[in-house]
Amino acid sequence: MNEQVPSQWRGYNFDDLRFNRVLSLTRIELEKHKIANDYQALMGNNGRAYPLFSRLSSAISYADYILIAFKLTRRVLRMFSKKKTQK
Secondary structure, three states, rough: OOOOOOOOOOOOOOHHEEEEEHHHHHHHHHHHHHHHHHHHHEEOOOOOOOOOOHHHHOEEEHHHHHHEEEEEEEEHHHHHHHOOOOO
């Protein structure tokens, strides 16, 4: 990291600056296209993004929903019920 600049280096000329500018603009455009492609990959055929819940709901059956609701209800009731103390 501690590179010393030679004393004879006088900076960039116009061709170097133009080349670096074109290179930077090209990288920016490529990233824009990558982002656009990633966005389109997330979109469905109808043009709407699929939320996480709709993806999960298509993968889980009604029986699974009932089982999850039963387990969740039991845990919540356990939290709020009073524990009996043994004497």
